[in-house]
Amino acid sequence: MISLLDPDNPEEHFPPVENAEQEPDGLLAVGGDLSPTRLLNAYRHGIFPWYSSEQPILWWAPDPRTVLFPESIKISRSLAKTLRNRNYQFTFDTAFSEVINACAMPQPGREETWITEEMKQAYIQLHQLGFAHSAEIRENNRLVGGLYGIAIGRVFFGESMFSLERDASKIALVHLAHSLADKEFGLIDCQVYTSHLISLGAEEIERRHFCDLLQRFCNQPGFIGSWTEGIDES
Known part of the structure; x- marks a missing residue:
């Protein structure tokens, strides 16, 4: 019920x-x-x-729940080529509002958004409190892709991503996963299955197992605050 x-x-x-x-x-x-x-x-x-x-x-x-273990991120040949050939720059937390607004825009195959104005304001507030974070991809100083989510302990709960240029959102996720692996994060929550995420190394696990992992990793020392200069432990 x-x-x-x-x-x-x-x-x-x-x-x-x-x-x-x-x-x-x-x-x-x-x-x-x-x-x-x-x-x-x-x-x-x-x-x-x-x-x-x-x-x-x-x-x-x-x-089940779709998750990505940070150390398991996959980079295909085509994605590796994009990483080599495009002059993309990666940052954290320099454009949170812009990223969430871009994620809320209609995209091919998704004419309506679930990111309501109420949702935007709630996550902007969490960003101001140091819990919500954005990862940005720029090309020639133009924001072309990114994602946002919530960090609790050593779990990153991904919410949404966007891409205006080839593979920009994928590259944001690759950089995020590498950064989180370096800081011994145990888990990126991807919520629900998409072939896009599976191609990057995500997998489905039982909800019971997922909740066990949350108990383990959410209770570890966290990284609250701005990640602009990198992820620093609070």
């Missing part, structure tokens, strides 16, 4: 993820709010919000 969350009580507990519906896969709860307290609590327990503008806030915990 889907739980109804109280919008006036951001500290209330989420129901166990095992209660999530099988159809639609992973729907766990409805309502609540997008306060930092509730969002961080959700991610720690393997839950994320995903809804459109005409819907209430919907909270999901699908099974």
Whole structure:
């Protein structure tokens, strides 16, 4: 049974993820709010919000879960060629608002966005608090790709990515994975299956295993604050 969350009580507990519906896969709860307290609590327990503008806030915990272990990132021959031949520059946290706005724009095959104005403001607030981060790709000082997500402990919860030039979002993910591997992050949460992510080394694991990994890695020392100058432990 889907739980109804109280919008006036951001500290209330989420129901166990095992209660999530099988159809639609992973729907766990409805309502609540997008306060930092509730969002961080959700991610720690393997839950994320995903809804459109005409819907209430919907909270999901699908099974299986798509993840990428940072050290397992795959670089195809064509991607390696792009890395060699394009003059792309990689940065962290220099254009968070621009990245989330770009991710919200319609893209081929996706005419509508789930990144509502309410969602944008919630994640910008998390960025200001040092939990949400963006990875940017520029070419000739023009922002051409990137991604954003949440970092808790040594887990990065990826939210969305965009690309205006060839392979720009893939290259953002490659640089992110390498940076996180260097800092001994254990996991990048990719949420749901896409062939794009699988081609880069992502895999599906059981939700139970995913939650066990969250218990292990979210409780390790974190990296709260701006990553502009690199990922520094808080």
